[in-house]
Amino acid sequence: MIWKISMHEVSMVFLGVSAIYCGMSSISKLILGVADVVEWEMMSLNSSYIVFTLVLDWISLLFLCFVCLISSSVLYYSGSYMIDDKTLSRFMYIVLAFVFSMSMMVLSPNLISILLGWDGLGLVSYALVIYYQNEKSANAGMLTVLSNRVGDVAILLSIGLMSSLGGWNFFVYSCYMSDEWLGLKFLLVLAAMTKSAQIPFSAWLPAAMAAPTPVSALVHSSTLVTAGVYLMIRFSPALMSSGVQSMLLIVSCSTMFMAGLGANFEYDLKKIIALSTLSQLGMMLSILALGYPDLAFFHLLSHALFKALLFMCAGVVIHSVSGYQDIRCMGSLVKFMPLSLSFMTIANLALCGFPFLAGFYSKDMILEVAFMSWINFIAFVLYILATGLTVMYTMRLIFYSLSGSFNLESLNSVSDEDSIMTGSMVFLGLGAIFGGAILSWFMFPEPYMVCLSEIMKSLVLLISFIGGGVGYILTTVNTVYSLKSLSGYKLTVMAGSMWFMPFLSSSKNSELSFVWGEVLQKVGDKGWYEYFGGQGTYYFFSKVFSVLDGLQMNSVKVFMKVFVISVIIILFIYV
Structure with a gap:
């Protein structure tokens, strides 16, 4: 009898066992x-x-437990979501490489090994963003890798300063x-x-978000983007005494x-969640700047659970409605x-801080401690x-996609029949x-003393x-009557385009780079660098x-020229 086991099932079991082991080790060490x-x-x-x-304390092992838990759910989920992909094994290997890189970063207390x-x-994030190999993915991947290279250079300079x-x-x-190490602290921040x-x-x-949805659930929601927060949590003793806070x-x-x-101005489902x-x-970095790294770590872990679940639910919805990501093309999907x-509603309510x-x-x-600070x-x-x-924006998302009017253009097979995708969301749903309750009992056996007035306490x-x-x-007003936001079009564009940051990070930055690059090429590479260089x-x-x-040829002509020139120089000097 031959057992046929898929790679996503093997990966799920391996990472699930690793998550259990790391979780039990973390509890014992704490x-x-x-x-x-x-x-x-x-x-x-x-x-x-x-x-x-490598440091194996309760913080690193607990974070690694969550990384392995979410990775196991996402890889099992990918077995159905990307079943039609011809290079599914390549995708699985890249995700496993990401888990390995994340483990190296989490377990390393040394700047050289953390690099x-x-x-x-x-590198793995770039490979996953350009996975679909189209122009949009290539542009998004280039923006991703160049933005992250700034942080890589900062880490390299920090290594030089810390030597x-x-x-x-x-x-x-x-x-x-x-405070004399202000430059090093600024580079790490x-x-x-x-x-x-x-x-x-x-x-x-x-x-x-041009990457596949399982990648968004794992990489760009719960693990990769929290690497900077985790680094600041580890460096938090150095941040307490500086103006960097x-x-x-x-x-x-x-x-x-x-x-x-x-x-609130975005209509792409994945970009809203991003x-x-x-x-x-x-919010994590703000409470960390106020001097509470334990609260930042607490929110990092609880956020990883419901945000990965939210992305996986969004992937099921996108998969069911034939690839649409515009929330205006959805509606009444709860039926x-x-x-x-x-599960999506649970994740949305957890995001809002529902009791x-x-x-x-x-x-x-976090909000109460911030108001008290x-x-x-x-x-x-x-x-x-x-x-x-x-x-x-959570209520807006619920209205457009979950409830509201039925806006699907054609009759799609919208159902919960895929047991792999729905089954992979059960653990994250729980x-x-x-x-949050389990983590609060685990991390804060003695609760915080919060002293606020009635108004401040009920403000949240x-x-x-x-x-x-x-x-x-x-x-409801915008959908029933008219788009009120068009009356202030310029303000709407600024608010909806992240204050023009994508524009400044891509097109304007590229134009400036090309102009200065041409100048430097003419003056430098093809000018003085060539004259004094190669x-x-x-x-x-x-x-x-x-x-x-x-x-070396012992030519008589050469020696005669040298002799004549030498005689002329001697006569010129002495005469």
Whole structure:
């Protein structure tokens, strides 16, 4: 008897077992208060030891548990979603390479060894974005890889600056970095901002939605984009004593507001979810800038569960409606796909912070701690607006796709009959319901002391109700009567295009690069660089070697010329 086992099933089992092992190890290390460190000294350079290090503490193992859990669900989901793809095995291998790179980054407390996983994430992300091999994917992949290269260069410069400390283990040295290491801290924050798509590097995250939907669920929602947040969590002791916190707070709050505003003008289903990811990343980095890395890590994990589930539900919807991604071409899908859209509603409510779902425990605590902290008025207002906008675009998404009028152009086979795709969402659905409570009991056995007035305590709930009501009303008004947003067309375009960041990151940047590149080519590569570089050096040495070659030939003419010139010089000097 021959057992026929598909690759997606093997990958699911392997990663699922790895997730269980990492989760159990994380619980034991947190209870015992221990951590394992594995070091391999590779070489010594100027009294600085280049060491390959792996740290196995409860933070790294818990994050790796979530990476393996989401990866196993996504790979099993891909077995049905991409069954018609001719290169399915190549896709699986690339996703497994991503999991390996993510593991390297999570387990490395050393800037040199973390660079392997950091660069691997950028390379694999590029390979996944251009997977469909069309012009749109190529443009999105180029924007993605060039934006992330800024962060890679920042990591390389950080390695050079950190060499003066005698090592690159930021577990050891981050506590001793005073304000004189401001340049190093700024470079690390810059690297985190590029990987987590903060302003002004936000354009690549919605563009990366050109990748297959399983990739969006795994790479661009829950794991890759949180790599910058994870790096900042590890470096958080160094950030506590510098002015970098204020800059990071303003940038992350602005990103949170910008993404929430843009999602209310977007009609692409995957881009709406990508912008919601961008908004939640801003929330993680903002609370981290306020000095609460444990809350940022808590929201990172709970967000990974419901956001991956939301992308997988969006993939089922797109798959069922024949590839449409415009939410205006959907409607009343809950009548045809009750199970998938039940999971989608759960994920949407968890995103809004609905009580007792996964997002409630982390998001509500973050907002309350932020309101209790010493933040300026601008950051406070941006927090409130971003919270209301999150509920607003969620209600808009629910109205257009789940409820509302039936807008499908043709009769499609819209159903929940695919057991592989629906079955892969069960674990993440349970995680979106119970994951926040379990994580809060696990990570915070002693609860935070929150001391707020009645108005401030009820402000989050009030803003959520107002945002949801405004979103529903505006959506129904726009669909029934007219598009009110066209009256302020320029303002609408600015808000819906992420404040022109895709335009500035692609077309204008390319034009500027071409103009300056042409100037540098004429003046540099084909000008002074040629004169003092390759061609000039070649001309000089060719003349010198021609003279030496003539001398080696023992030619009488040469010696006579040299003799006559020497006599003339001597006579000129002495006479």
